[in-house]
Amino acid sequence: MAAPSPQAIAELKEALGPDGWSEDADTLAPHLREWRDRWQGHTPLLLKPGSTAEVAAAVAICARHGVAITPQGGNTGLVGGQIPMGEVLLSTKRLRAIRDVSPLDDALTVEAGVTLYEAQQAALAVDRRFPLGLASEGTATIGGVLSTNAGGTSVVRYGMARDLVLGIEAVLADGRVFNGLKRLRKDNTGYDLKQLLIGAEGTLGIITAATLKLSPVLRGRATAIVGLEAPEQAITLLARAKAESGGGVEAFELMKRLGTELVLKWIPDTREPLESSPPWSVLIELGSGSPDEAGKALERLLAQAFEDGLITDAAIAANETQAAAFWRLREEQSAGLKPEGGGWKHDVSVPVSRIADFIEEASAAIEAFEPGARISVFGHVGDGNLHYDVLCPEGANLRPFLSRWADGSRIVHDIVARYDGSISAEHGLGRLKTDEARGYKSDVEIDTLKAVRKALDPHGIFNPAILF
Known part of the structure; x- marks a missing residue:
């Protein structure tokens, strides 16, 4: 898409007011660099809406002018989906309200900019627990966690993010608001639209609030x-x-x-x-x-x-x-891996029963491809999700090693595919894996994904880097 016109920029600034946007380089800087320093983005304008109504107004303006939007939560993502490359950047960090706490319903409604840690604390305040936990929970926001269907360390008992959501509020690509903030466990009145939005990485709508499922506090x-x-x-x-x-x-x-x-x-x-x-x-x-x-x-x-x-x-x-x-x-x-100079990162899943087989086969294949490479494996055995990272051989030149990342990852991912696994188990596709994922999906699946995207975002204004 073309860069936003001066008219579009002026309308966005007016709609959000002086606190709702920024062009200041220092303000933009932390929003434009990914944690592992793999992506450095750029944007003509940072939008900082303070309410769902302001998100809706901004999206409607962008839709009318054909302006692309990259949504961003806490900027803790590891696959680059939250980093703009010329699109308008819309941060949900100012959506900070805890709208409702209902202990009898075991439900908590929060806005997208509330951090995961803050949601956990709000639940504990009423003797309940929101069991999703991540290492980045102090900065990861609910909107980002849900848009990537994050898993974390307690999936084995409580499930992924999509298993912990009762309702969603989101702004759609034409600026309309989908108000699905229900506290129901059962609702068989049609498609479960919230599940389309969860894990969609901001391509089908911008999540502005969610009703979360709570659990008893462990004694x-x-x-x-x-x-x-x-x-x-x-x-x-x-x-x-x-x-x-x-x-x-x-x-x-x-x-x-x-x-x-x-x-x-x-x-x-x-x-x-x-x-x-x-x-x-x-x-x-x-x-x-x-x-x-x-x-x-x-x-x-x-x-x-x-x-x-x-x-x-x-x-x-x-x-x-x-x-x-x-x-x-x-x-x-x-x-702990980061100071070693970078490596080939893989966030994969295989059936739990095949974890050991995968590790053995992938490690032998990588050793044959890159002798001396150091392999770090950690992750959630209960759901088959492994972080399989390949580090540069000690004493070797880092630059040529990193240049072989794509070929090395293909070796790992081909083995994952043979085990009926997934090349993205927790972090989403983002800029890192969108193109590669096409090679592991059938034509039927890709056509269906495209049809869903076309129906909800016909002009592709949401997160165009992630597109089937």
Whole structure:
């Protein structure tokens, strides 16, 4: 699309008022760079609407003038979908209201600019819990989390973002507002339109508010890190953990030794969790409705796993401080990799039963393609979502290594496809994977995706970088 005309810019400024837009370079700068420094964007105008009505007015103006819009939440995305390349940038950060809290409905309605952490705290204030958790929860916003259908660490028990939403409010491509902020668990009166908007990465509408599904607060929680010799042992241990806890597995996070070593190397105030430094480790968290139940279940699980030779080492958190230290080793995995100079990043999923097979096959293929490459694997065993990252061989030249990213990723993704997996399990497609994804989808699926997009955004003004 062409750059916005002076008339379109003037109308946008007038509609949003002096607090609702910016052209200042310093104000724009943090909105235009992605966290991993892979994309540096540019925009003629930053829009900062403070209400759904202002979002609707801005979108209507852009639609009338044929102006493309890139929506952005907390700018924590890792695939570049939130970075504008000449489009008008619309930030939802000023949509800050917590509109309604209904403990009896186990429902919380918040606007898109509320951070995930703030939503969690609003739930806790009424003795409820919003169980979606991410390492970036202090800055990731509800709008961004829902638009990418984020998963996080508790998917094994509570599901993805789309499983935790009761209703959605969104501005459509013609400026009309879809008001679907319901608190219902059951509504069989037609297509579930909110599910089209969740995970659409801002291509079908701009989410402005959501009604979230809450859960009871856990009265008991137990956390441990255990050592393993190989990933296949983690799959067996997960099945046992589910059975032992009666479905109370809150998190089950796999970590290869390299990632833990880099966290210990680069992230201050982190400590070795186990004496034996095993090649693989798993962070396990069980939850329960009573204070002692989770701890007892975890002790039984680990005792039997030791006896059967399934695990080689273990440490159970004695208190919340130690549990937080264990979690930090998992949550800082990406940050620990970053100082190593970059790598080939993969956010993939395969069936849980095939995780070990995938890791073995992909690692052998990468070693053959790039001898000496260092492979870091971490992720959510409970839902088959792995972050499979390939780092430059020690002492090698980084630039030619990074130039082979596309070919190396194709090797990994072809293996994922053979296992009936997905090349994007958690972060979406964005600028990074949109083109590549076409090669793994059937003509029928692509045609259907195009038809949905055409119906809701016929002129393609929303996030044109992501387009089937």
